[in-house]
Amino acid sequence: MPPLDALPDHDAPAEVFTAPAPLSPPVASDARLSAAEESRTIVAGATLGTLGTLSDDGGPWASMVAYATLPDGRPVLVVSTLAEHGRNLLRDPRASLSVVAPARGRDPLDSGRVTLAGRVEPAAGDEAEQAHDAYVAAVPPAGLFAGFGDFHTWLLRVDRVRWVGGYGRMDSVTPEQYAAAEPDPVVPGADYAIEHLNADHADALLEMARNLGGHDDAEQARCVRADRYGIDLAVTTPRGRASSRIGFEERLDAPSGLRAATVALARRARGAALLPILALALAIGTIGAGAPAADAAPTAKVAAKKKAAKTKQYKRIVTLSPFLSNAVARLGITPVAIGDTISGVAQHRRLRKVRRLPLAHPNGPNLEQLIRIKPDLLLSSPNWRTGTPRIRRQGIEVVDHLEPLRINDVSPAVRRLGKLLGRTRQATSAIKRIDRGIRQARTGIAKRPKVLVVLGVGRSTIAFLPNSWGGDVVSYAGGELVTAGLSASFSAGIPGSFAPLSDEEVLRRDPDVIIVVPHGNVDAIQSTTDFFRNKPGWAPTRAAKSKQIYISDPNTLLQATDDPGAVIRKVRSEYLHN
Known part of the structure; x- marks a missing residue:
C-alpha cells in the first residue's frame, strides 16, 4: 500500500465534472440548508x-x-x-x-x-x-x-x-x-408534494428552470427535493443535464406552507416569462397610459431582481479571520478592513496597508467602528458568530460559515468564496495552488514522532485533539498525536476541539515533541511562553530531555490559513524534523 501522500487524484477528464451553467443570471434565491x-x-x-x-x-x-x-x-x-x-x-x-x-x-x-x-x-x-x-x-x-x-x-x-x-x-x-x-420541518413530508409537482405541474417546473433559474434552453425540469428554503430541480438542456436551486421568497416554518410557496414560485416564473412580450408591446405602443398598472407591477419587480442579480457586486468587504483576509486578497480583492488577528500568519501584499479592526470575544468587531466603515459584506467566522445578529440588524450582510475547520476544508471554502464574490476563475487557480502545496509539503516524510500540541492559556495545559486545526496540521506533517482517549471539554468559540491535560497525563503519554501555542492577550502571552518553555512537570519527558519543546506563534496552529502547505512545511522543518 503506497503512503497516503502518494495516492493519485481522480485523474479524470475535466468534462466529467462539468454541468451546463445558467445562460442568464438566476433570479431566484439559492438559499439552502446549512x-x-x-x-x-x-x-x-x-x-x-x-x-x-x-x-x-x-x-x-x-x-x-x-x-x-x-x-x-x-x-x-x-x-x-x-x-x-x-x-x-x-x-x-x-x-x-x-x-x-x-x-x-x-x-x-x-x-x-x-x-x-x-x-x-x-x-x-x-x-x-x-x-x-x-x-x-x-x-x-x-x-x-x-x-x-x-x-x-x-x-x-x-x-x-x-x-x-x-x-x-x-x-x-x-x-x-x-x-x-434545528431539523427541517418540510423535508420529512415532502415526498408526496414532489411527486405531485412532477406529475401534474411539469410545465410550471420548466418555467421555473427557464425564467427563475436562468436555464433559458431547458427542455425538461423535475423536482428532486423540497425543503424550508426552496426546491431543487434536475434540468435537461441540449447542453447536458444541470441542477437548479429555486429559493422561496420566505423561509417556511411548517410543512403546511409548501403548497403556497410553490404556487408563488410558479406565478413568479410566469411573470418573468411575460417580460419580453411586455417590452415589445411597450416599444410599439400597444400598451397605453390607461393599461392597468397592477398587471405590470409583478413583471417590473422580476425585471428589477434580474438586473440586480446581474449587476450586484460587493465593493466594501470586511474580513475578520486570517484565512478569509488572505483568501479574498488572493482572489484579487482588497478588503476595506480586516480583523486584527493576522499576526504570525503570512500576509498577502494587498493587506499590508489595510485598516485593522480590533476583535473581542465573543462578538467580534466594535459595532460603531464597523458601521462607520460602511461595508456591504462582512466575512466572519464561527469565532464571532455571537455578534452576527446585531450586525445584521444594521443592514450589513454577514457570511460566517466559510472558515475551514480542517485542512481538507480549505479548497472547498475557497471555491465557495470565489462563487460568492464572482471570482470563480481566480478561485480555481488558487485551489490548484493550495492542493499542489499540500501534496508537495507531505512528500518524503521519514519519521512520525509522537507529538503533543498544547494551547497555553495562563498556566493551564489544554491539548489540541485530532479534529482541531492544529491537530490536523500536525497529522498532515507526519506527527502522531498522543491524545487518544482524551475527552473534549474546551472550545471557547475557537474552531476545533481541545481537552484539559494534567502533567501526570503528559508524563504517561511521553511525547517525543511538545508544541505550545500561547493564547490570550498580548501582555499575558510572554509570561505564558516563559512558563511553558521551562515547565518543571515536563522535565522527565523525551521531549524535554531532547530539547524538543517548541513555542509556536499564537496563530499558525490555532487558525486556518489559505496556504496550508506552508504551515505543514513549517511544522515539519521547525518542530518535527522529518
Whole structure:
C-alpha cells in the first residue's frame, strides 16, 4: 500500500465534472440548508444507524442499532452489554454513529448521510427519564426490554460532525453549530408534494428552470427535493443535464406552507416569462397610459431582481479571520478592513496597508467602528458568530460559515468564496495552488514522532485533539498525536476541539515533541511562553530531555490559513524534523 501522500487524484477528464451553467443570471434565491441543518434533519428523520465502536484489541467494530434523538440533537442509545458493541462501550466510550437519508434516485451515494463522533455518557438525572421516553417513542419495542438489567442507556456527546450531501457536497460542522441548528420541518413530508409537482405541474417546473433559474434552453425540469428554503430541480438542456436551486421568497416554518410557496414560485416564473412580450408591446405602443398598472407591477419587480442579480457586486468587504483576509486578497480583492488577528500568519501584499479592526470575544468587531466603515459584506467566522445578529440588524450582510475547520476544508471554502464574490476563475487557480502545496509539503516524510500540541492559556495545559486545526496540521506533517482517549471539554468559540491535560497525563503519554501555542492577550502571552518553555512537570519527558519543546506563534496552529502547505512545511522543518 503506497503512503497516503502518494495516492493519485481522480485523474479524470475535466468534462466529467462539468454541468451546463445558467445562460442568464438566476433570479431566484439559492438559499439552502446549512450543513448543520442538513445533519440535524438526517439524524431526526431516522431511527436506525451504524454504530462504530472499538474492540478490546483496538480494532473497529460496526453494528446496526436503533436510536432516538434529544432536542439538542444528541443520539440516545439503549444497548445491551451482551452485545459486542455494548461491551466495547464499557471499555472505551469513544463511538460514532452514521445515519443515511432515504435515497434520492437510483444512486444511493448521491443522497445525504452524516457521521457523528464523540463519546457516550450514561444518561443521568433528569436526562435519564427524558432519554428513556424519547427512545421508547422512537423504538416502541423498547418499552419491554429497556428496563432489563443488561441494557444501558447512553447519550452520545457529539464532538465532531461530518455531513455529505451527495457527490461534491460535504462539510464539517462544529458541535455548537450542530446543537444550535434545528431539523427541517418540510423535508420529512415532502415526498408526496414532489411527486405531485412532477406529475401534474411539469410545465410550471420548466418555467421555473427557464425564467427563475436562468436555464433559458431547458427542455425538461423535475423536482428532486423540497425543503424550508426552496426546491431543487434536475434540468435537461441540449447542453447536458444541470441542477437548479429555486429559493422561496420566505423561509417556511411548517410543512403546511409548501403548497403556497410553490404556487408563488410558479406565478413568479410566469411573470418573468411575460417580460419580453411586455417590452415589445411597450416599444410599439400597444400598451397605453390607461393599461392597468397592477398587471405590470409583478413583471417590473422580476425585471428589477434580474438586473440586480446581474449587476450586484460587493465593493466594501470586511474580513475578520486570517484565512478569509488572505483568501479574498488572493482572489484579487482588497478588503476595506480586516480583523486584527493576522499576526504570525503570512500576509498577502494587498493587506499590508489595510485598516485593522480590533476583535473581542465573543462578538467580534466594535459595532460603531464597523458601521462607520460602511461595508456591504462582512466575512466572519464561527469565532464571532455571537455578534452576527446585531450586525445584521444594521443592514450589513454577514457570511460566517466559510472558515475551514480542517485542512481538507480549505479548497472547498475557497471555491465557495470565489462563487460568492464572482471570482470563480481566480478561485480555481488558487485551489490548484493550495492542493499542489499540500501534496508537495507531505512528500518524503521519514519519521512520525509522537507529538503533543498544547494551547497555553495562563498556566493551564489544554491539548489540541485530532479534529482541531492544529491537530490536523500536525497529522498532515507526519506527527502522531498522543491524545487518544482524551475527552473534549474546551472550545471557547475557537474552531476545533481541545481537552484539559494534567502533567501526570503528559508524563504517561511521553511525547517525543511538545508544541505550545500561547493564547490570550498580548501582555499575558510572554509570561505564558516563559512558563511553558521551562515547565518543571515536563522535565522527565523525551521531549524535554531532547530539547524538543517548541513555542509556536499564537496563530499558525490555532487558525486556518489559505496556504496550508506552508504551515505543514513549517511544522515539519521547525518542530518535527522529518
